[in-house]
Amino acid sequence: MTPASEPHREWWRGAVIYQIYPRSFADANGDGIGDLAGITAHLDHVASLGVDAVWISPFYASPMKDFGYDVADYCDVDPVFGTLADFDALLARAHALGLRVILDQVWSHTSDQHPWFKASRQDRANPHADWYVWADALADGSPPNNWQSVFGGPGWTWDARRGQYYQHNFLPEQPQLNGRHPAVQDALLAVGRFWLDRGVDGFRLDAINFMIGDPGLRDNPPLPPGGKRTRPFDFQDKIYNQSSPDILPFLARVRALTDSYGDRRFTVAEIAGDHADREMKAFTAEGLLNSAYGFLYLYAEHLSGERVAAGAAMWPGAQGQGWPSWAFSNHDAPRAVSRWAEGRDARALAEMLLLLLVSLRGNVFVYYGEELGLPQGEVPFERLLDPEAIANWPQTLGRDGARTPMPWRADAPFAGFSTVEPWLPVDARHPALSVDVQNADPRSMLNAARRILALRRAHPALRIGEMKMLTTGPVLTFTREGGDETLLAAFNLGHEAQEWTAPEGFAVIDSVNPGKTGSLPPLGGVLLRRQTV
Structure with a gap:
């Protein structure tokens, strides 16, 4: 079943896509963690915003070392989120409401608990031996090169069973897939086919520019002095552990797969890094992915007209150029209304930011709670769960504060998110901004959001x-x-x-x-x- 009839066009071009972080959206079974049934129960709210689609962050089987971005089974639902039947019910309800469904695909790395990695680490001769990036130690026993992990420390971990190091761009529990390997590519495309067969409408490809690194494992050069540096990762120009042009043929295979299901499927790449501008254009060239977004706004400490102009210059609409997507907030960045308030009225800022966002050329990602004007949640150190936040505290705000529970009802325990203590605390400021309170107030941010988002459908100039x-x-x-x-x-x-x-x-x-x-x-x-x- 697909959403109700539309004119035959690329539905995604200029679309508004609502991101749901499933752990934090709504808890249907009373365990303090959001789940698929909770999402399904609140899809009416999402549809009332007038958005075109939802993007759901990972809900696959996972040890949750990075809260779902460490996948142990790409084709099953983690029990904390429900079952495949729960997903099918969610998809059917979304389509009945006219909402497309976009899934995260984490194809750069897996969990160290994935069966592929468990087999790969046993020895150097098994069928999965080369499915991950392994390398011998240097003569002094140190890692093969100077690559660093995003989350801090070397991007290599020693494994005694194989007597080699394995690479990880993120946590040691997230070993790097060998994206060059034809069998790995075939297996990942089979994952995509599994979800397309279930009826999903597209994919967001997480950290896809990390998928293939330099086969010679050359050292990354240092970046010139300057800039904010809180991790060893920030000191390097990551030209060898990401950004390989060898990723492009795989993306062409992804596009061929999605096109085989009709031209109404959507693919968008997440591109972070010092060369995001170049990579986003390369990854969305003709015959590759439909769109890409980076961190031009997501990590920006200040909002300026010059930054908006830089974004427009990146995507001028030249012949053969891909299509941009934009986000001011998401699960990886502190909420924009807190980053950019600078002492000004948060409610006024939230409304202005949404009007600015829908006025930009490209697709629009709206992060759950953005329609309520939620500020960054305050999470005390003893409640932090995000490995990046813990490692870099107090130098960064971390990601937990952007992932606190969605407030549904002001007078309910835990703002209606759950009947028990949630996995992250409800910020004391958030119940007053809950959905029920704002629904009843015609001058609320929520009703302003509905008005502003409707502009995208009413004005072709904004959409395309x-x-x-x-x-x-x-x-x-x-x-x-x-x-x-x-x-x-x-x-x-x-x-x-x-x-x-x-x-x-x-x-x-x-x-x-x-x-x-x-x-x-x-x-x-x-x-x-x-x-x-």
Whole structure:
């Protein structure tokens, strides 16, 4: 079953996709952890936002060392989340509501508890021996090269059974697959086929630029001095353990697989790193993935017009160029409303950010709770679970605060997320922002979000139109043009009111935090349409 009838077009181009982190969305069985049945029970809320699809973070069988991004079985549901039957029920309900379903696929690495790795580490001659990246020690017993792990420390762990090191770009419990191996590629494509056969509408490919490294295992060179560095990983130019052009033929196979199910499946790459701009374009060239997104906004400590202009310049819409996707918040980054508030009103900022996000050229990812204006959850050190947060505390905010439970009902225990203490604490500020409270308030952020997200469907220029930067400050302005309409967007990202008057011939179609005539207040935003004669 697929969503209700639409015109035959690429549904994903310019779509709004709502990300659900399943551990934190809704707990249906009272164990303190969100699950698939909890998602299904709340899909009406998601559909009410007017989004096109949901992206669900991993729910596969996993030891949960990295909370699902360490997969032990790609084709089964971890019992903490439910069963395959629960997933099928979720998919059917989503499709009945007109929502597409996008799944995370973690194809760069597995869990060390995956049967493939358990076999691979036994010896050097078994059928899975070369399915992971193994290497001998140097003469002094040290690791084969200087590659570092994202989560801190060397990117290699010694395994006495094989008498070799295995590589891991993340935790030692996340061994690196040998993405060059034809049998590995075939096995991963079989995983994709398993979920496509169940009816899913596409994939988000996690950390896919880590899939294949340098076969010669050359040392990464150092980065020039400067920049924020909290991990050894930050000191290197990662040109050899990621970014290989040898990934591209595999992506062509992924695209051929999804296209074999019709042209309405969607693929998007997550691309992090110092060369994300180049990689996103390479990975989405003609015949490869549909879209890609990076961390231009996700790790940014400040929001500026120059940053928006940089994003527009990355994806100008040249012939043969891929299609961008954008996110201000997700499960890997502190929530934008906290990162960018800088002492300003969080509610006003949340509304302006959503209008800005839907005004950008490309797909839009909305992270669960973003429609409520949730600030970053406060998680005390003794409740931290994220390995990155623990390793780098207190230098980084970590990821736990972006993963705290969704507040559904203000007067219910644990804000209606669960009947027992959740896996992460409910922030004391969040119940007042719960769905039931905001549903009842016509002036709430939730109802503003519904209004703003509806603009994407109402205006082809926003969904598929061209973007032209006009000014980056003190007022950020740009146009979106397409579908026989021209829109003008203006935002004051600063702390002081700015003089600004809409040009003649334009009429306001939406505004946030409006001020007096001739002025745009801090966090003010306006979207206008050229009037036709």
